[in-house]
Structure formats: C-alpha cells, structure tokens
Amino acid sequence: MKKFAKWFLFAATALVVCGACDDKDNEEPAPAPDKISITPKTANVSSKGGEASVMVSSSGQWTLSDNTNDYVTPSALKGKDGDIVKFTVKPNDKEEDQTFSYTFTCGKETASYAITLKKRASQTEEQLEITFVPESNILPREGGNVSVLVTSSDEWTLEGSHTFVHPSATSGSDGAEVTFAVDPNETEEDKVADYVFKMGSKNVPFQITVKGGVIYTLEIVGEKELKFAYTKQEKIAVTLNTNVPYRDLAAEITSTEEGWLTKGVTVQGATETEVIMYFDLTQNDGFDSREASVKITGPKGGEDILKIKQMPQSQISVEELSYYLETTGAALEIPVKANVAFDVKLSESAGTWFAYNGFTDGKLKFTYQDLPEGTIRSCTATLTEKDPAAGAQPLTVVLMFSQKPKGMITTAVNMTGTRAWPAWNDPTPVTNMTAFTLEALVNPAAKKNNSILSTIMGIEGKFLVRLGDDYLSWNQIQVVWDSGSYNYYGRPVEGKLSNINMTVNANEWSHIAVTFGEGTVKVFINGEEKGSTTTDVPASVNFGITHNDEQAPQGQQITRCFWVGYSYEHARYFPGMMSELRIWNRVLTADELANATRRYGVDPKSEGLVTYWKCDEGQGDVIKDHTSYRNDLASDGLKWEPVSLP
Structure with a gap:
C-alpha cells in the first residue's frame, strides 16, 4: 500500500508541474503479470515414507506456505523460477491415508500441491491394497514404466509372468513400491499383461496394457550432410528408407536465411520402403556460405535430420595484381578479402630474395631484400583455393612482383x-x-x-x-x-x-x-x-x-x-x-x-x-x-x- 501511495503522490505532482501534458507520458509501465506453475501437482508416497520433488516455474520470487506437520519437511520455503523443491516424508504410523496440502505463491498467483502418504496396513485384520496413478497402466506402443504402491498387513507375492513386462519385485511387505518396466510393442495388436498381488486370502488383480500399431521408421540413405557449390541446383534427390507412406512425409526446413532451399516433390522409389524426396537450391550470390537443417518426419512416427550447406562463389579479392618493389628491401602487406581458405605458393624465381611470411589480420605478409646494382628480377605468388566444392575447379589468383630501378612510366x-x-x-x-x-x-x-x-x-x-x-x-x-x-x-x-x-x-x-x-x-x-x-x-x-x-530515339540514326x-x-x-x-x-x-x-x-x-x-x-x-x-x-x-x- 505504501508503494501505491508513493506512486500516486508522484503522479499528482507531475500533473501539477506539467499542466496540459499528455497523461500517457506520466504513466508507469504496466507491471508484468504474475505467473506460477508446478510440476507435478500431486504425489503419492508409500507408508514407509520417501521423497517427492516439484519443479517451480514462476515470473518472479515465490514462497511456499509453511504447512508444519510431523511427517513432511520441504527443502525450501522460497525461491526463484526453475527451482526444485524436495519434500522429505516420514513413514505413516496411522492406518489411514494422510494428505498434506501446500500452496506456492508468486505475487497474486498461486499453485496448489498435495502429497498423499499411504496408510499403514491394519494390525488387527487382513489387508491388501494397491495404489497407482489412474490410467498409468495403459501405455503407448513405445512402452514405459508403471509404479504401484502396496499396502499389506503381511508379506505379499506377485504372480504373473510376461516377456515384455519386467517388475522390480515379486514379493515384499507393507509400503513397498513395485515398478513395472514395459517394453515397446512392435505389433499391430494391443498387448495385455495380467498380474495378481496375493497375501493370505487376499487377491488383488493388476493389468497392464501396451498399445499396438505400426512402429514407423525413417532413415536417410547415404550422406546426411550435403555440400553444394554456389550455383542454382534443381532436383537434389534424397533417398529415404521408410515404411511411412510417401504422401504422408513432411520436411521442416530451418535456416537463418529463408527461401533459398525449398522442398520439391516426393515419389515412391523402386521398392516398397524406398522413397525419394527432392529439394531445390537458389544461387548463392552472397559472400558467406549458408546452411539449413531439414527435419523429415511421418505423421505417426519416424524422423531423420538432413544437413545442407551451400557454399558462396569462391572469392579471393586483391585490389592490385601487380606490385613494383623498391630497390631497397622492405616488408610488404597486401589486404585480401576472401571467403575461402587458400594456399600461397611462390614461383621458383622468388629464390631467397622474396619470402612469404603468412596471412594474418586479412593481410598477406611478404619481405624482400635489397636489389643488387645493375639487375632486375621478378616473381609471382599464386593464391589457390584449398577446398573447392565438389566438381568445381579451385579458384586461383596470381600476384606479380617486380623489383628494378624505377622506370620512365x-x-x-x-x-x-x-x-x-x-x-x-x-x-x-x-x-x-x-x-x-x-x-x-x-x-x-x-x-x-x-x-x-x-x-x-x-x-x-x-x-x-x-x-x-x-x-x-x-x-x-x-x-x-x-x-x-x-x-x-x-x-x-x-x-x-x-x-x-x-x-x-x-x-x-x-x-x-x-x-x-x-x-x-x-x-x-x-x-x-x-x-x-x-x-x-x-x-x-x-x-x-x-x-x-551515341544514344538516339528509336528510328533515328x-x-x-x-x-x-x-x-x-x-x-x-x-x-x-x-x-x-x-x-x-x-x-x-x-x-x-x-x-x-x-x-x-x-x-x-x-x-x-x-x-x-x-x-x-x-x-x-x-x-x-x-x-x-x-x-x-x-x-x-x-x-x-x-x-x-x-
């Protein structure tokens, strides 16, 4: 309230001073809205106790309500966006479930979290119960894990055996957690695994279903990273090995420069699993290379990544090609603008009087010696592109150096x-x-x-x-x-x-x-x-x-x-x-x-x-x-x- 009063006083003072000023000029920027969310929103802990964790996403600092009790201890009561809060839970000494509720607060926004501590099994009567997240036992064809908490008044056993399900335990006592690891289903039909938890006269059935269907696969045949010259390229053929119908395939192109790479047609290949996808490249008239990532996918599965790089037209630009050296030895620096790596080779006539000292800071470095009286000499330095695009001739630039007494021209x-x-x-x-x-x-x-x-x-x-x-x-x-x-x-x-x-x-x-x-x-x-x-x-x-x-209207000479x-x-x-x-x-x-x-x-x-x-x-x-x-x-x-x- 003090902050609002202070702002109101400032605004009122500004109105007095400015008179007819536009009110909008004196408005403070609207504060960003408060936001907070947590993942997950609930947790089940076995009667033996354990630990539950929550990730907090917030627009600013958050606080956690201090729900003090004898069972749960949070690792933090305040924090920032992205923090993970761990709740340590003690064993349940009661024969009933206990729920502990907490509230995360950021500004005016809140998010609720609830921990259920499962009851201790009855000490006076026979009891066997299991707890799991509803529908967590129905898995997609990719498989996964299912967790089950067991409440039992005595030792229990698990009956049932299936090749595609792997329980972490087949026997235990009260408060045990059993994790069922489920393999992917590579068939078109659903797979069902039936189990029974047993203790004395108590039987509790448990069923796991893993959905069936075709598992779609997709793989690029051959090189997955392609490099092309700067020239326009039409119908670049990319061969795929896939069981996805070719008409259903999609290509998502990601690049910092749009429009230079486009997808063409997709056709069936010579076999049922061969598909050919075509792409087009425009000419690269820029100084730098450009790259794109192409994600090829099917609507129900299957994915592969293609990398395409298009080189620019090779450029090794030197303002002067001929250099006339002084008769007194000196150092020579020649600026070069290039978008390719290149080698430098001196002609044999350079002998020992003319030396190349490297390319740094965009400049070729040379040194040459004094010219003996009554002589003239010359040599060349050839700049040759190191790694030209496939099928292209390397770019070369020849620099000429002459050392002789100054001429008439x-x-x-x-x-x-x-x-x-x-x-x-x-x-x-x-x-x-x-x-x-x-x-x-x-x-x-x-x-x-x-x-x-x-x-x-x-x-x-x-x-x-x-x-x-x-x-x-x-x-x-x-x-x-x-x-x-x-x-x-x-x-x-x-x-x-x-x-x-x-x-x-x-x-x-x-x-x-x-x-x-x-x-x-x-x-x-x-x-x-x-x-x-x-x-x-x-x-x-x-x-x-x-x-x-030499310009004249049409029809005139x-x-x-x-x-x-x-x-x-x-x-x-x-x-x-x-x-x-x-x-x-x-x-x-x-x-x-x-x-x-x-x-x-x-x-x-x-x-x-x-x-x-x-x-x-x-x-x-x-x-x-x-x-x-x-x-x-x-x-x-x-x-x-x-x-x-x-």
Missing part, C-alpha cells in the same frame, strides 16, 4: 569496365585525316570470350583498333574501317586487317601502332610489322566528330564518335591497363616505331603529334592531352595503378 590507367572520350576542344588536327598513326601501350589483364570485343581506340564503323571478334582469339588485334563502298544490299563494306601474328599476351605490356596513309594500313607490335593491306582502304578518316553518348576503351556497347571495354596513347597526323616510319625508348615517352612538341594522352595522372577522372591542342579525355571514372616501365 610509374603510373598507368586501368580501363577495365570504364571508358574515356575527347570533347574535341580543337578538332582541327584530327578532322579528315589523309595520313595518321595511332599508338598505345596496352596490358590486357583478363581474357574475354572470343566473341566479346575489347576496344583500344577509334570510332565504331569508321576506323577502330580492337582485340578479338567472332572466329578470332580474344587477344588478336583487329583494325576495321569504313571502305566507302557498298555491297549489293546497299550496306557499307567494312575493311579489316587481322592475322594470327597480330596477338598480345595477357598481363604483359605491348606497344601497338597502326599507320594509315597512301592507301595502306599497317599494324606494328613492339616495333615489328605484323600485317598490312591496301584492300578497301579509304582516302581519309575523320576522328573529329562532335562527341555524343546514331552518330558514332571517338572513344578510348569503348565501342558500340559497354561490354566491349578494354580489360586492363593503358598508357602513352597518341595520334599523329603522319605515318611514322618503321625505324621510328622500332625505337624501343620512344614507346615510353616522346616530346609533346614532336612533329605531327596532334594528341598525346600519357595516362600518368595517378588520380582524378581526366586524362590530360600534353599537346598544345588540349583535347583532354573525360571519363566515366578511372582507376590508377602503379607501374614501372620499361
């Missing part, structure tokens, strides 16, 4: 997945060109499908330098142009130059030059002429078309323009690094192109040089034109990488 642009274009601040030098040379240093880092092109630079349908095409290797250079003539159907005839000698290697820098003039197109790789043609070569090419995004790393569609990006992009308004000679030094840099004021994109900014999304025309390249976003060339 220390930064390059990575064009993977992006593109660049000139706004043509001054298109004059690249308009209607009758002679020109296109140059580029390129390093393709990834192979693409042969049917997917990789664009270096130019204009789609006008004059374009690219890698790959239908029926060509992904790394074969192809130059295509508009010949200026039309075929029988009125379509433009496309000129092409490509052959099997015009190839570049992945993860390797190559210098490409394409010359145009006097009716001839030639291709040079690293200063060597690899192919030429005079077939269908036009008189001039116009690179100075006003830039646009698209105007193609000059791009770096793009043509026709985004899938034709260049998968790697570029540097030293140049356009000349003259045909460079074979001697000039054979000069290896000029591949890594030329004077911006060189004769005939009309665009010069060095690609060495190292930051930002613009590539500067170093000629006086200032036709810089804009982009969709650029990624820069450290290099050391030559």
